[in-house]
Amino acid sequence: MVDWRLGCDVVWKKSKSYSIFYFASCYMLPLSMMIYCYIRIIVIARNHARRIGDVNTRILVTAPTNNESKVDGENLSSISGVSHSYQNIKGKSTTTVRLVGLLVAFLLLWTPSFYSKLDESLSESEISRITKIIGCFAKMITLLSASVNPLIYALGSRKFRRTLRQKFRKKKLAKRGKSNMNLSIIYTEQLERRGELMRKEKLALDERLPMHIIENQELQIDSMKDIRTLGSLTSTSGKRSGTTETAL
Known part of the structure; x- marks a missing residue:
């Protein structure tokens, strides 16, 4: 960027005739053509939708004059025609x-x-610095037109919007499922720890052992045989300590 210019550009002050021609041919002419064509498209679409609505209205009015079976069939076709015309009007809007x-x-x-x-x-x-800065940002905004037009076409499509919503919903559900899975894993681990603690407490109460003996020994107690062995060891150690006290 040199002197707040994005690249090579025309020296506008030295070419006024070219500036006016450039403004007329590259801005006013495309703008006029766009306005004319878009107005014609909108008018034709509205007239077409109005004609379809008039035809369906006449079908609904003339349907009851026929016999019963024919009336039912024409009513069904007229209803489907009305719904189809409503979709056409909505698409044209x-x-x-x-x-x-x-x-x-x-x-x-x-x-x-x-x-x-x-x-x-x-x-x-003389062109001021502020004018040059404004012109630079105006040129940058112009470059955005290449990306804005596809967005307008895409967001105007119902199928594109529906697909985009589905993608965001899938991402939200995936994140929510992952967090729920983590919570379930934590909850399962807590339940296993609580169950192991309750099992040790029950075994300690059944064999009348202090709870700190089981916790400090870091033993995996899987049967009553291990508990009895641990109980005999504690009773033997108690007898030995009593014998030592008697000898003393």
């Missing part, structure tokens, strides 16, 4: 919103750049 969005995006993204260049060309005084 979506198209209208999309076209208006494209036009607004063009105005917002391209107008600042062209206006700054035209002002720079027609201005008689």
